[in-house]
Amino acid sequence: MKREITCIVCPKGCLVTIDDANLEDVSGFGCPKGIEYAKNELLHPVRTVTSTVKIEGALHDRLPVRTNGDIPKELIFECMKLIRATKVSAPVRCGQVIIEDILGTGIDLIATRNA
Amino acid sequence: MNRNYDVIVVGGGPAGLAAALEANKNGAERVLIIERDKELGGILNQCIHNGFGLHYFKEQLTGPEYAQRFIDMLEGTGIEVKTDTMVLSVTPDKKVWAMNTEDGYCCFNAGAVVLAMGCRERTRGAISIPGERPSGVFTAGTAQRYINIEGYMVGKKVLILGSGDIGLIMARRMTLEGAKVLAVCELMPYSNGLKRNIAQCLDDYGIPLYLSHTVTDIKGKNRLESVTVSRVDENLAPIPGTEIEFDCDTLLLSVGLIPENELSRNAGVPIDRRTNGAVVWQDRQTEIDGIFACGNVLHVHDLVDFVTKESMIAGRAAAEYVKNGGFPETTAENTVSLAAGNGVSYVVPQKIAVERTEKFVEAFFRVRTTYKDSEIVVRADGEELNVIKKSQLLPAEMERVVLPKAMLQKAAGKEITIEVRTKGDN
Ligand SMILES: Cc1cc2nc3c(=O)[nH]c(=O)nc-3n(C[C@H](O)[C@H](O)[C@H](O)COP(=O)(O)OP(=O)(O)OC[C@H]3O[C@@H](n4cnc5c(N)ncnc54)[C@H](O)[C@@H]3O)c2cc1C
Numbered sequence: 005m006k007r008e009i010t011c012i013v014c015p016k017g018c019l020v021t022i023d024d025a026n027l028e029d030v031s032g033f034g035c036p037k038g039i040e041y042a043k044n045e046l047l048h049p050v051r052t053v054t055s056t057v058k059i060e061g062a063l064h065d066r067l068p069v070r071t072n073g074d075i076p077k078e079l080i081f082e083c084m085k086l087i088r089a090t091k092v093s094a095p096v097r098c099g100q101v102i103i104e105d106i107l108g109t110g111i112d113l114i115a116t117r118n119a
Numbered sequence: 120m121n122r123n124y125d126v127i128v129v130g131g132g133p134a135g136l137a138a139a140l141e142a143n144k145n146g147a148e149r150v151l152i153i154e155r156d157k158e159l160g161g162i163l164n165q166c167i168h169n170g171f172g173l174h175y176f177k178e179q180l181t182g183p184e185y186a187q188r189f190i191d192m193l194e195g196t197g198i199e200v201k202t203d204t205m206v207l208s209v210t211p212d213k214k215v216w217a218m219n220t221e222d223g224y225c226c227f228n229a230g231a232v233v234l235a236m237g238c239r240e241r242t243r244g245a246i247s248i249p250g251e252r253p254s255g256v257f258t259a260g261t262a263q264r265y266i267n268i269e270g271y272m273v274g275k276k277v278l279i280l281g282s283g284d285i286g287l288i289m290a291r292r293m294t295l296e297g298a299k300v301l302a303v304c305e306l307m308p309y310s311n312g313l314k315r316n317i318a319q320c321l322d323d324y325g326i327p328l329y330l331s332h333t334v335t336d337i338k339g340k341n342r343l344e345s346v347t348v349s350r351v352d353e354n355l356a357p358i359p360g361t362e363i364e365f366d367c368d369t370l371l372l373s374v375g376l377i378p379e380n381e382l383s384r385n386a387g388v389p390i391d392r393r394t395n396g397a398v399v400w401q402d403r404q405t406e407i408d409g410i411f412a413c414g415n416v417l418h419v420h421d422l423v424d425f426v427t428k429e430s431m432i433a434g435r436a437a438a439e440y441v442k443n444g445g446f447p448e449t450t451a452e453n454t455v456s457l458a459a460g461n462g463v464s465y466v467v468p469q470k471i472a473v474e475r476t477e478k479f480v481e482a483f484f485r486v487r488t489t490y491k492d493s494e495i496v497v498r499a500d501g502e503e504l505n506v507i508k509k510s511q512l513l514p515a516e517m518e519r520v521v522l523p524k525a526m527l528q529k530a531a532g533k534e535i536t537i538e539v540r541t542k543g544d545n
Contacts (some may be wrong), residue, residue: 009318010314010315010317010318010322011315012315012318012319013315014173014315015170015173015313015315015421015422015516017313017314017315017318019314051319051323052169052179053295054167054168054169054181055167055295055296056167056266056267056270058270063157063158064268064269064270065269065270066267066268066269066270068167068181068183068267070167070169070181077323080295081295084295084296098183098184098187116167116180116181116183116184116187117164117183117184117186117187118187
């Protein structure tokens with residue numbers, strides 16, 4: 005069956021059409037990343053998670069964080085649980101690892117600002 | 120304390136940071152950034168989602184990371200920064216009056232001023248929504264600040280009015296933090312947000328988007344209890360009998376941004392009523408010599424990368440203005456004015472000094488409504504100078520055309536219009 009997938013890789017948001025019975029049958033992409041994204045969406049969709057953790061001793065009470073790569077979509081809420089239970093203390097550098105290898109994905113949760 | 124500066128930048132968001140850095144690079148020795156917040160970075164500090172910097176850094180960064188890169192670049196440049204300092208007025212002779220707890224009320228003198236105050240959220244929609252006035256009604260950006268910076272959750276059952284990017288981003292954010300987002304309602308028959316945000320913020324979480332719907336009633340004694348939403352007709356008037364009532368404790372309004380131009384207006388800077396920002400030349404100089412404007416204070420940008428690019432133009436020009444002791448007067452014969460034609464809501468810059476053009480000028484504009492398989496027509500005095508085919512045009516996405524110097528020389532003294540032509544128009 006033909007499936008229509010909005011590519012989220014860049015702000016352009018191409019509408020990629022892909023056949024779920026034949027993943028090589030792809031159209032509508034603006035660049036090769038769109039092909040890869042559409043295939044992934046059918047096989048194992050992944051997302052980057054961005055959120056905040058509690059921080060002590062900084063200007064604000066929250067430190068923004070993100071996964072430094074994509075994690076399986078079905079792990080997003082599990083990941084949020086861990087994020088919500090995390091508390092750090094200043095100083096923190098942008099890029100510093102906050103949670104290593106989150107949920108065994110091989111992806112780390114990192115700080116996205118200095119605090 | 121020496122209060123004389125080559126360039127003073129008002130606002131320390133991405134626009135102000137890029138302008139200051141570029142002014143410094145181009146020879147302005149004493150550069151000062153004045154920011155009213157406690158830290159630099161502007162609105163980016165609360166935009167913790169990713170999607171920034173793809174054009175400029177070729178990477179997906181979050182808002183704070185994007186800001187941090189520019190803040191880090193300040194190091195070693197000698198650019199001075201005053202945070203927690205509010206600029207109260209800017210005068211045409213480039214005096215900048217500001218106030219903070221250390222210096223009190225003070226005046227700085229500048230060779231050139233760059234206005235980079237950003238924009239604020241529209242709340243007019245809120246005022247014209249009928250119904251009661253309970254707590255629980257926020258603008259989306261305010262809620263974003265509460266959640267992402269201050270760490271307060273604003274509600275549990277949420278309805279969002281407005282499907283611009285801020286509304287969409289907040290729908291996902293509230294969901295991740297455990298709230299139930301019932302729906303996003305949009306007055307227009309199309310969303311003003313990026314398609315990828317509809318996919319990754321709404322579709323991913325099964326949040327419905329009601330197009331051509333608006334809020335027609337708000338109920339609640341102390342806290343919000345319910346919101347009534349109605350479908351609207353083609354004139355955007357609510358249709359009786361289409362009401363849907365949502366039980367919710369929170370309503371987020373994401374109904375647009377307005378450039379924050381009080382300082383500009385008081386300085387006497389002429390404002391374009393289409394952009395709600397200053398009328399500017401191609402180097403982002405306003406109609407007042409030596410006062411420049413860039414970023415969201417000039418026109419609302421959806422991508423910070425374009426804010427950075429525009430602000431670099433302004434910063435460079437400000438440095439040149441100071442170095443050369445001003446720009447030569449541009450005569451009417453040497454000026455091209457840019458205008459929004461059919462289907463186009465605004466064009467920036469509004470004026471081009473042909474002799475100050477190097478190779479080309481990029482004109483930025485937005486269309487009024489969605490178009491499929493149409494053309495962008497660039498025209499001077501009726502003559503078509505360029506026609507560009509577009510498979511799709513959306514009001515949410517800023518468009519761009521390049522006007523080469525040769526074209527501008529031909530059109531000197533005239534008006535160039537940018538318009539949309541659809542198949543039926545021929
Ligand atoms: C919620 C939201 C989500 C967004 N999402 C994206 C996205 O996903 N990707 C993307 O590329 N872009 C996104 N953007 C757009 C981008 O963030 C903005 O275009 C950009 O931040 C504008 O930069 P600016 O410097 O013009 O304004 P701002 O960032 O608003 O900075 C203006 C600064 O001026 C200061 N200021 C104002 N008045 C005064 C005064 N009188 N005295 C001293 N200081 C003053 C303010 O405090 C502020 O710090 C988003 C914007 C918002 C609001």
